[in-house]
Amino acid sequence: MAITYIIDHDCPVKQAVRPSKMLRLLYQRERANEALNKARKKDPAAAPQQVKVRVPLAVKSGPPQLADTTAAEILGRFAELDALAHHCRDCPARVLPMAFGCRGEIEFPISLRAEAWLMGLLHGAAKDPVPRMVLNYMSSNGIVGNRVSEMRGMPGIFFESKKALTRRYETGEKLSINQVFELLFLTEKISAGHARFLLGLFELYEANLPLDGRVQDFSGLRVFEKRDAGALVSRAGVRALNNEGDDRAIREIKQYFQAMFLAHEMGASLSVSL
DSSP: OEEEEEEOOOOHHHHHSOHHHHHHHHHHHHHHHHHHHHHHHHOTTOOGGGOEEEEEEOOSSSSOEEEEEEHHHHHHHHHHHHTTGGGGTTOTTOSSSSTTTTEEEEESSBOHHHHHHHHHHSOSOTTSHHHHHHHHHHHHTTOOOHHHHHHHTSTTTSBSOSSOOEEEOTTSOEEEHHHHHHHHHSOSEEOHHHHHHHHHHTTOEEOSOOSSSOGGGSTTOEEEEEEETTEEEEEEEESOOOOTTOOHHHHHHHHHHHHHHHHHHHTOOEEEEO
8 A cells, every 4th residue: 555646747658647547557457466476486487477466447336346367467467557657758748767756655554653654744833833834734724644543553564663753842733743744645636736835845955045055065966957048047856855764764754845945836736546
């Protein structure tokens, strides 16, 4: 299970294959490759036609149903998308340098380290501008984290920790990681403007970077450049690059912040599904 996201940047790929189908094909290909690799550990000669895969089947109404198929059939369906991969080569919406890199996942369960890292981004006292803004926003928008609390009740499925990290401020107010998780991930669509707001809340956005020098000179930043008639007119950055000590969940959440950043810079929305 995973949180899946995609930058809604209009491109030749999404014009040819609707995003929902694109996400389904990518998901099924990953499951097919996983099943094929597992089968070949037992039998190196295992053929895709022999490897069974169970995948969700989209239906017009009601919850998705599971269907049995083969790795060969799934990989054959993916050929439609694979033929469009060359359009991704220089696409600015790629979070990762690969075909269809505008899409990413945060796999469950989320580690306690990743939750602590997220909470650590919201530092300061309640009276300070950023925490005060977070607390006010949570209160005015009814973000209490109830759905996340229910997810946490299934040990080891969605979160490593049964207990939600909570910060208590001197004002008596509390901020829970369940609220932070709901704010970031339990939404279907993040607009370009809201992406900028969220990056600001977590103090990850760097605007108006100097235009001189190389992109590589901005340590710790992923930089996005805007040009007009070939001339560089602006640079912005996001503090969400991987560090050597990051675990899998932290790396994937950082990539999510990068996707949010790219969506904002390109004036696109970010679609999120669970």
